[in-house]
Amino acid sequence: MSTTSSWDDSVKMSSNNAPNSAATTPSTGGTTVQTESTKCGGSYGAPSSPIALEEGGCPPIKVVAGDEEPALQRPPTPPPRAYHCGWFALRPKWMERFMTPKWALFWLCWAGAVQGLVVNGFINVVITTIERRFGLRSTQTGLVASGYDIASFLCLVPVSYFGGRLGASKPRWIGWGVAVMGLGAFVFALPHFLVGQYRATNSDQNVCTLATALVTNGTGASVEALTELVGCNHDTVSPLANGGQGPTSDSENLSWNVWFFFTAQLLLGAGASPLYTLGVTYIDENVSKKMSSVYLGIYYTMAVVGPAAGYVIGGQLLLFYTDMFVVDATTLGLTPHSKVWVGAWWIGFVFMAAFCLLLAVPILAYPPALPGSEKLQKVSEAHRGGDDGDGERSQETFTKIKQIPRALLALLRNPTFFFLNLAGASEGLVISGFAVFLPKLIENQFSVTAVWSALLMGIITVPAGGGGTFLGGYLVKKLHLSCSGIIKFCLFATIFAALFTVCFFLSCPNLTFAGVTAPYFPHENLDTPYARSTEPRDLYYLPKNLDNACNDRCACSRRNYEPICGADGIMYYSPCHAGCSEEINLENAKVYRDCTCINATFHGEQSALYGGGSYDAVNTMCQSRCDHLWIFVMLCFLVMFFTFLATMPALSATLRCVHDDQRSFALGIQWIKVRVLGTIPAPMIFGRLIDETCILWQESSCDDHGACLVYDNAFMSKYMLLLALVGKACSILFFFGAWFYYIPPKTITNGDTATHQKQTDTTTNQQKVPPNGHINPTGVEKY
Structure with missing residues (x-):
């Protein structure tokens, strides 16, 4: 039977491998005809060798002529790899x-x-x-x-x-x-x-009590001078600002x-x-x-x-x-x-x-x-x-350090x-x-x-x-x-x-914050007026705006940040800055009375939320009236x-x-x-x-500041x-x-690579052995 007979009539795998065999003239009578092996892609060259195989060459091909149909000779399949599941020498069978x-x-x-x-x-x-x-x-x-x-x-x-x-x-x-x-x-x-x-604060009761203590003890220092010291020398002023308790552990950075x-x-x-x-x-x-x-x-x-x-x-x-x-x-x-x-x-x-x-x-x-x-x-x-x-591309395994630059x-x-x-x-x-x-x-x-x-x-x-x-x-x-x-x-x-x-x-507007985003009530006697500036924001608020005539005798420390919501719907830096003189502990909340900075018109309006009584403020955030939240969440x-x-x-x-x-x-x-x-x-x-x-x-020290309290x-x-x-x-x-800039390989003709591979395999099976005995395998790279 001639070697030009149909390739898909019959395929037979031989157990012998002849990588260096030379091409011989086709013959009949059952004799074996060996062809020179070729490289992938259909190019003809020297017989395959271990080096050629490492460089991406194809396995050798043998065609059997005579009474037998053409057969494709490939290297024997390597034995299956042993797989184990476990740790070191401990590899129980049930883990497989x-x-x-x-x-x-x-x-x-x-x-x-x-x-x-x-x-x-x-x-x-x-x-x-x-x-x-x-x-x-x-x-x-x-x-x-x-x-x-x-x-x-x-x-x-x-x-x-x-x-x-x-x-x-x-x-x-x-x-x-x-x-x-x-x-x-x-x-x-x-x-x-x-x-x-x-x-939370350096004081158990962060209320306006310092002025009373000064009068009782006959201290002659001015409140303004003490206020300046609060921001710097914590150890000196803490006994007054904390009600005589001395410095606390949170004064450290x-x-x-x-x-x-x-x-x-x-x-x-x-x-x-x-x-x-x-x-x-x-x-x-x-x-x-x-x-x-x-x-x-x-x-x-x-x-x-x-x-x-x-x-x-x-x-x-x-x-x-x-x-x-x-x-x-x-x-x-x-x-x-x-x-x-x-x-x-x-x-x-x-x-x-x-x-x-x-x-x-x-x-x-x-x-x-x-x-x-x-x-x-x-x-x-x-x-x-x-x-x-x-x-x-030749299948290269980059296993050496010197090959990293090339990779x-x-x-x-x-x-x-x-x-x-x-x-x-x-x-x-x-x-x-x-x-x-x-x-x-x-x-x-x-x-x-x-x-x-x-x-x-x-x-x-x-x-x-x-x-x-x-x-x-x-x-x-x-x-x-x-x-x-x-x-x-x-x-x-x-x-x-x-x-x-x-x-x-x-964007929601900031909550009204006394001395930060809004003036105090009453408006007079602010240390520094709100001012426009060249900062990359519309308003630059100075920290001194926290001090007002309504709290100027309290010598409040800016290190005791405990914001409260007043009955007037305004946030205050602390009960002290709101001028509150009385603190009452309720279940899960603190409420305050006698707050001189909160508009008297609203006094007692928070009481309905906390079981009655006349309260001016509570230690929670004020409610925002902005209704953009769920629109923001969806977008x-x-x-x-x-x-x-x-x-x-x-x-x-x-x-x-x-x-x-x-x-x-x-x-x-x-x-x-x-x-x-x-x-x-x-x-x-x-x-x-x-x-x-x-x-x-x-404020955490004289030359540094801690976390941000209010954002624009x-x-x-x-x-x-x-x-x-x-x-x-x-x-x-x-x-x-x-x-x-993507350039697809010429062997990829459509997006369905599985279909393409199937078509390629079908085409390969339909190939006929050419007169010279050489087989031109597909160029599809598999790995």
Whole structure:
């Protein structure tokens, strides 16, 4: 039988391998005719050799002529790899049932959820609380938030490179990383145990009593002189300002605790660095290409559900007083509605530290690869560069340090990968900045408590972030999008997200605050009138405006910040600054009488809310009359939904536009760019701009100030709108660049790679052996 007979009539595999055999003349009579092996893509050359195979050559091909039909000769299939699940020598047989992609995804989803719950949930919820507790500015808490990304930046290259090498155990890297995250969570809670009990003020009764004490004791010093001393020499004036009790523990500066928070974030960032590089590639390597987007969509959905759960759980924990095990908050007259309330911010971190240590145990038990992973074959959609020919590329494994520059250069010459990185950085800047400070924005703009603000963030994040992430991964699979189609999908999703950033146009006016945003009643005898200035805000309020004729004999300390709501609907810095001379403790509240700064017309109007009596003020926030909150929540929901709708497709595009052997390294490089250009500077930029909108600072010492007490809502809204629009505009530009410069491989003719592969296989089976005996195999690259 001639060697030109139909190739698809019969195919027979031979057990012999002859890599260096020469081509012979076809013959009949059952003799064996050997052909010179060729390289992939149909080019003819020297016989295949081990070196050629390493460089991407094809296995040798043997055609049997004569009475037998043509047969394809390939190397023998290597024996199946042994897979074990366990720790060191302990590998029980019953654990092998867990060596499936679904169980691996289960544990990785928990790891991603815990990381999001702690880093993007708990920490963002307690930012305002730790600012109040430790006297920190937004710039400082922005530095704390950036610590996570700084550690990720430092760890991503070594983790993604060494963890992604051939033979490296990705689960082992991930498991130890989760354990380090547990250590970081514990360090974040340490400041609570290192400082004394929280004191809302330096005085048990922050009322106007100093003038009476001076008259009784015959003190000849002027009240004005004592008032000047209060701001500086706390030890000298405390016996008078605190009713003779002397200095309190809270007179010390606690801002040094910022370095504990920063160190904790470094540990959290280092521990989480394998999750979204090695974790993603581990999932992708162990499932089919068709199911990869679904598995990754579930993984990233849990990573979004984690922060949402963190907002809800963390917000509920703030309902408990920070020292609840030693102090009953009701005896202090404090409630979560009090402006000086500090909730139990630290409890969640302690529990999550223990949970991370437990979670690391099953992850460390997994093998480097799951059974069946070597059988998976996928079609490459890598960007076709100048050196790639028809999209084919030799399968190189970068296993040496000296090969890093070459691997990096290959990625930098990929324009699609480059623009996707920039788009990720601009999106990361917006997401990271708002994740940290959006609760603060809601709390101050709409005059709600930290608990309610955290709950609203959870309401927004669960359906918008989780639903958008999962839907994005599902649509990539359902629509059979090519790499180019995925990038266009990301582009349009980002455009829609940018349209809904108009939510930051919504701004509520500041609450009326005596001496800060409004004058006292009566208006006369203000130390300094309100004045227009050249500051980047409409009004610049001087701290001296807190002093008025109605409280000038009280010598009130500005360090005793305890805002109260007067019957006239005006906020006052403290009962002392309101001129109140009597304090009454009720259940879950403090009320005040005889307040000389509150308009006498309204005296007693607060009594109906607190069981009768004639009360002038209560230690809660005044109610805001602004009704923009739910409109803001709905628009913010849409911004977040369309933002996260593009995250999973953008990741899929990144994985598809690079070669298989560079995926772990490419994800590491991408996350470095995202962090350096986006998530690291974002919290500091946002924090700095938010500090610029502060109009009243807490006084902590002569030369420094603590946390901001009152923000200018209008300018805070404008700054947030500016940051959102700039970030989204850059994302749109970069996604367009990624789509415009993408050059698909010539072997990829449509978006349905599974269909294309099937068509290619059919075409191959229908090929006929040419007269010269050579076989021209398909050029589709499989791996």
